[in-house]
Amino acid sequence: xxxxxxxxxxxxxxxxxxxxxxxxxxxxxxxxxxxxxxxxxxxxxxxxxxxxxxxxxxxxxxxxxxxxxxxxxxxxxxxxxxxxxxxxxxxxxxxxxxxxxxxxxxxxxxxxxxxxxxxxxxxxxxxxxxxxxxxxxxxxxx
Amino acid sequence: xxxxxxxxxxxxxxxxxxxxxxxxxxxxxxxxxxxxxxxxxxxxxxxxxxxxxxxxxxxxxxxxxxxxxxxxxxxxxxxxxxxxxxxxxxxxxxxxxxxxxxxxxxxxxxxxxxxxxxxxxxxxxxxxxxxxxxxxxxxxxxxxxxxxxxxxxxxxxxxxxxxxxxxxxxxxxxxxxxxxxxxxxxxxxxxxxxxxxxxxxxxxxxxxxxxxxxxxxxxxxxxxxxxxxxxxxxxxxxxxxxxxxxxxxxxxxxxxxxxxxxxxxxxxxxxxxxxxxxxxxxxxxxxxxxxxxxxxxxxxxxxxxxxxxxxxxxxxxxxxxxxxxxxxxxxxxxxxxxxxxxxxxxxxxxxxxxxxxxxxxxxxxxxxxxxxxxxxx
Numbered sequence: 098x099x100x101x102x103x104x105x106x107x108x109x110x111x112x113x114x115x116x117x118x119x120x121x122x123x124x125x126x127x128x129x130x131x132x133x134x135x136x137x138x139x140x141x142x143x144x145x146x147x148x149x150x151x152x153x154x155x156x157x158x159x160x161x162x163x164x165x166x167x168x169x170x171x172x173x174x175x176x177x178x179x180x181x182x183x184x185x186x187x188x189x190x191x192x193x194x195x196x197x198x199x200x201x202x203x204x205x206x207x208x209x210x211x212x213x214x215x216x217x218x219x220x221x222x223x224x225x226x227x228x229x230x231x232x233x234x235x236x237x238x239x
Numbered sequence: 240x241x242x243x244x245x246x247x248x249x250x251x252x253x254x255x256x257x258x259x260x261x262x263x264x265x266x267x268x269x270x271x272x273x274x275x276x277x278x279x280x281x282x283x284x285x286x287x288x289x290x291x292x293x294x295x296x297x298x299x300x301x302x303x304x305x306x307x308x309x310x311x312x313x314x315x316x317x318x319x320x321x322x323x324x325x326x327x328x329x330x331x332x333x334x335x336x337x338x339x340x341x342x343x344x345x346x347x348x349x350x351x352x353x354x355x356x357x358x359x360x361x362x363x364x365x366x367x368x369x370x371x372x373x374x375x376x377x378x379x380x381x382x383x384x385x386x387x388x389x390x391x392x393x394x395x396x397x398x399x400x401x402x403x404x405x406x407x408x409x410x411x412x413x414x415x416x417x418x419x420x421x422x423x424x425x426x427x428x429x430x431x432x433x434x435x436x437x438x439x440x441x442x443x444x445x446x447x448x449x450x451x452x453x454x455x456x457x458x459x460x461x462x463x464x465x466x467x468x469x470x471x472x473x474x475x476x477x478x479x480x481x482x483x484x485x486x487x488x489x490x491x492x493x494x495x496x497x498x499x500x501x502x503x504x505x506x507x508x509x510x511x512x513x514x515x516x517x518x519x520x521x522x523x524x525x526x527x528x529x530x531x532x533x534x535x536x537x538x539x540x541x542x543x544x545x546x547x548x549x550x551x552x553x554x555x556x557x558x559x560x561x562x563x564x565x566x567x568x569x570x571x572x573x574x575x576x577x578x579x580x581x582x583x584x585x586x587x588x589x590x591x592x593x594x595x596x597x598x599x600x601x602x603x604x605x606x607x608x609x610x611x612x613x614x615x616x
Contacts, residue, residue, distance in 0.1 A: 121258075
């Protein structure tokens with residue numbers, strides 16, 4: 098039989114995974130999604146307790162969580178867009194100049210792996226090549 | 240304290256190792272080791288859950304669905320955290336939401352399930368995919384392929400989880416599991432039968448028509464008898480469910496939940512330990528009292544004009560509201576939306592208004608933040 102405690106344990110694990118993601122990931126959108134996952138863990142707790150006590154108060158709380166999460170999503174999206182416009186990146190570490198006084202800055206020492214750049218494949222030309230001398234602009238574009 | 244008190248810690252340590260290896264980094268990412276550690280951690284978690292709280296399971300379908308949805312939520316959550324590609328992460332998040340919604344459905348919250356799917360899997364995911372599309376850059380980048388302190392971050396997260404699991408173990412569910420009968424921890428069964436619910440709802444409908452019988456002014460003597468008989472019918476209808484002093488009988492709720500054992504061999508009635516059953520019994524007792532009070536008020540009002548018409552009506556309204564709440568108990572799925580709405584607008588009206596204001600302020604804030612300087616002519 099699935100008891101209240103099963104739901105609480107799963108919710109705690111979900112919250113923990115979200116917490117790990119929020120603390121370690123650097124992409125702001127992923128951080129946001131991890132925070133939403135922590136919300137889900139809490140929501141499961143609320144609904145499980147509502148079921149356990151046989152009333153709906155917990156579900157009402159979850160409705161308010163959803164409303165607040167929607168507000169948060171709107172404002173966070175706007176912030177991400179603005180920060181992306183300024184820094185051309187979604188990396189939260191780009192804004193580390195806002196960190197606490199006395200904390201050493203994060204410096205990335207290990208270089209990122211370089212993916213070999215492959216040329217886009219061209220189709221083999223078919224038929225007779227038309228006599229056409231490309232203009233300078235065409236040559237630059239192709 | 241036995242061996243299983245310690246398993247949350249083993250589970251946490253394994254999960255920490257797994258996440259530390261799996262989180263995206265330019266160097267030292269060992270996917271195979273990480274996945275092996277995570278699988279081991281999941282196995283320990285499941286074994287712990289099973290041995291602490293699980294027992295032979297009569298409700299096979301519910302158990303299977305629970306396992307499926309919780310495994311889905313935790314698995315896709317892990318994918319979201321360790322996946323370097325944010326697009327795939329967003330899709331994994333949508334699956335986390337779907338799995339959570341399955342759990343909501345198992346917990347008798349269909350409205351929340353629908354709302355969560357619409358808002359999260361629909362709106363939020365789509366808007367974030369837009370942002371991801373704007374920021375798409377080919378190849379590895381610092382934001383996607385680096386993590387901030389993978390080991391310490393995983394340590395913090397799973398130390399927290401282990402602590403919560405351990406305190407769960409120390410609470411009623413685990414440490415006293417030997418003494419507490421498992422039935423006491425069961426999620427509630429049906430507390431209100433369909434007939435009882437229909438009887439209550441029929442009584443509510445009759446109570447809604449109260450204006451016809453107790454309009455403005457006093458009741459003419461010729462009609463007094465029929466009016467009182469009408470309310471007597473309502474009182475008896477509610478009385479069959481919650482019990483009544485005038486009929487000197489117990490209500491069908493207390494007969495089923497208190498007096499009868501569940502099955503022939505079972506000595507302790509499991510429902511007596513069930514919080515939901517206790518709540519319903521308490522509500523029924525309140526309604527029983529209120530039912531008599533309201534009826535007395537009606538009789539005295541009709542014949543003596545005292546208490547006043549308004550007082551009588553407010554007593555009846557009070558009774559009606561209580562009966563509505565009781566009719567929605569237990570069968571949460573059936574009357575989930577109605578009762579949720581009732582509760583929102585009866586008990587949490589201020590909070591609803593505040594949530595609406597918050598949404599408005601958030602909209603204004605989002606527009607104000609994204610506005611470019613000088614873009615507006």
